[in-house]
Amino acid sequence: MNIRNKFFAADKINDHVTRISGMGGEKAFLIEGKERACLFDGCSGVGSLKAFVRELTELPVFMVLSHAHPDHCGAAFEYGACFMHPDDIGLLYTEFASGAEGRLGYDNNSWSEVEKLTTGTMADVVPAHAIKTYPCYDGDVFDLGGRRLEVIAVPGHTRGSIVLLDREDRILYSADAINPNTLFGMIGSTTIEEYRESVLHLKEFQGDFDLMYGGHNPDPQTPKIIDDALMLCDRIMAGEDDQIETVDMISKKKVYVAAKRGENFMPEYGGESNIVYQKDRVFGKKGNAVLSGEPFIG
Numbered sequence: 279m280n281i282r283n284k285f286f287a288a289d290k291i292n293d294h295v296t297r298i299s300g301m302g303g304e305k306a307f308l309i310e311g312k313e314r315a316c317l318f319d320g321c322s323g324v325g326s327l328k329a330f331v332r333e334l335t336e337l338p339v340f341m342v343l344s345h346a347h348p349d350h351c352g353a354a355f356e357y358g359a360c361f362m363h364p365d366d367i368g369l370l371y372t373e374f375a376s377g378a379e380g381r382l383g384y385d386n387n388s389w390s391e392v393e394k395l396t397t398g399t400m401a402d403v404v405p406a407h408a409i410k411t412y413p414c415y416d417g418d419v420f421d422l423g424g425r426r427l428e429v430i431a432v433p434g435h436t437r438g439s440i441v442l443l444d445r446e447d448r449i450l451y452s453a454d455a456i457n458p459n460t461l462f463g464m465i466g467s468t469t470i471e472e473y474r475e476s477v478l479h480l481k482e483f484q485g486d487f488d489l490m491y492g493g494h495n496p497d498p499q500t501p502k503i504i505d506d507a508l509m510l511c512d513r514i515m516a517g518e519d520d521q522i523e524t525v526d527m528i529s530k531k532k533v534y535v536a537a538k539r540g541e542n543f544m545p546e547y548g549g550e551s552n553i554v555y556q557k558d559r560v561f562g563k564k565g566n567a568v569l570s571g572e573p574f575i576g
């Protein structure tokens with residue numbers, strides 16, 4: 279089954295999970311149980327994802343946000359409610375996360391493997407407003423009726439980043455928390471030292487999944503990415519990573535890519551993890567970057 283309109287494209291990864299791509303290639307996942315469906319992430323909010331999802335399932339749908347970034351939070355403003363980790367709520371209401379121009383710019387300007395059928399306009403953007411945010415924490419479980427999704431907190435890319443584990447399907451839905459281009463030059467990111475602790479926690483679940491579907495990559499990763507991420511954290515903290523200097527697209531600050539990129543943006547060393555970080559945010563616990571009044575970026 280492939281369904282699409284001019285804003286979204288959907289394909290099934292199994293008989294009860296639909297992957298939805300926005301125009302910038304950002305991914306949301308509709309996971310159906312017997313009684314209800316979970317929409318994990320909401321793309322950027324260009325076009326109505328809520329209307330698109332209504333074409334995909336008859337079940338009642340609730341939303342869970344992996345983290346409060348502009349390319350993930352869009353449909354939360356249509357549903358008016360979502361589960362998310364409280365540590366990202368402050369971030370959700372920043373101009374960076376929910377501003378309409380930034381979300382539109384993401385979908386119009388991002389590279390994407392999804393063929394774009396339109397160029398979005400401001401009239402297509404779901405406007406941001408205050409919504410009901412229900413807290414979810416590490417260890418919480420969403421019961422869909424015959425299917426359970428377990429919350430694992432992975433602070434790093436943002437302080438409130440969570441991933442979902444389906445033990446029965448042996449799938450981890452990881453959004454931006456761990457992937458071949460994990461970004462730490464972002465608003466709300468933790469230090470690398472803190473992220474290493476999170477990856478160690480995620481490693482407790484390494485034997486519980488075979489495939490890991492992220493928030494952007496077209497192809498799933500494997501559990502080995504956890505070992506690769508730990509290795510890169512160690513190299514960064516020892517000052518022994520590749521340190522490829524580049525500029526963060528959003529903050530325009532100097533950032534470093536931990537492992538040299540090869541074909542298809544994948545790291546040249548053959549592993550699955552890569553990390554983009556700022557040198558002054560490697561060590562220590564800096565607290566919540568948004569709520570502490572620290573500069574958002576850099």
Ligand SMILES: [Zn+2]
Pocket residue numbers: 345347435454
């Ligand atoms: Zn993100």
